[in-house]
Amino acid sequence: MASTSKAQMELNPRGIPRAPFVDNVEEYVGGKDAEMDSVIKKFQETSAKYRYMELNLQQRRKALMVKIPDIEQTLSVVSFLDARRRKALGEEEEKDEMDDDDDIDALLDGEEDEDEKDKPLTTLFELNDTLYAEAQVQETGEVGLWLGANTMLMYPLAEASELLSSKLSGAKKNLSEVVEDLEWIREQVTVMEVNFARVHNWDVKRRRDRKTTESHLKQKGDESDDEK
Template sequence: MASAVKAPNTSGQEDAPTNPRGIPQAPFVDKVEDYVATRQDVEPTLRKFQEMISKYQFMEMNVQKRMGGLQEKIPEIQKTLDTVRFLKSRKDETEPIETTFELNDTLYARAKIPATEEVYLWLGANIMLSYQVDEAETLLTSKLSTAQTSLSNCEEDLDYLREQITTMEVATARVYNWEIVQKRKEKTSEEVDEQKQS
């Protein structure tokens, strides 16, 4: 048997493999003996595994929240970009555009929009800036691309985290089952000793 307990790497050291965004890979427990030497090592190992599962679940929850925000943000950016492109395509028109725009969820207003070289964009935190139409299109295209890349990364991270959680759950089950087998061996050994003594 192993003379020392090899605890799973939960400290986040550099030698642990990670995904491209730094999420550590869960250890795969092929041989339980690599992690526990005696039955007394089982509880601390199971606690460490449970702690790792909790960390992965916390990361999973954060990634899901980030994904939700991006899934709301991307259509808004796309809608704004489409509007800027429409205004750009009508740059040479002399007739103003007559439109209805939303003031609130149930409140709309009519407006006539003359051809324009300038648009105002909400940047967040109650900040609105004026941009030339071409600059606005470039900015929005960049923001849309960044948001789509972030969403793709979140989806990849979510799949990765689910794999790591499953790996840790399997590792926990293997350690638990190893302990049960050890208990049975000890019980059988005790019964054999009792029979020899009688």
């Protein structure tokens, strides 16, 4: 039982406990005459907890897989606006390691004509899934970011880029941890299924042995009665 307690206390980095593996079933349940209902109930409760955590983590993973592309797209737009403003002000562009640097440079290179240089930025705004409207962007060096709960705040482009980069990094880290936790939980669910099968098979064998023993005792008793 000491090894079982130690296994139960082992946690993953997010505090999810490792399922105890039942090596010696008879010792785990408390002997040959132990009651099995409490053991089976405990296994069912533990498995249900793991299933509940797995469901929550699957929902978190799904939400993050939607959130990360949204942040990446927003960060790309902010980076484009920041690069465009720096170019208009004649400032030296700050090079970063974003994958879409070449795309931003290509967009800016298309605005080299003097006739086009002073024109306002025109783009399409999505009003609905299939409905867009053309609009001119008033470039003030700030951008509005949705923060949730119907809340939008204005940020300078540099601060907006820094904030989005931080959120993107955090979201990717969370996704990596969620995937790791899901793999951990699936391993524990498998362990609990193996435990249940081992305990069930042991109980079936115990009942069979009891039945065989009782049958032999009864047979001997009948033979003793015949001898009398």
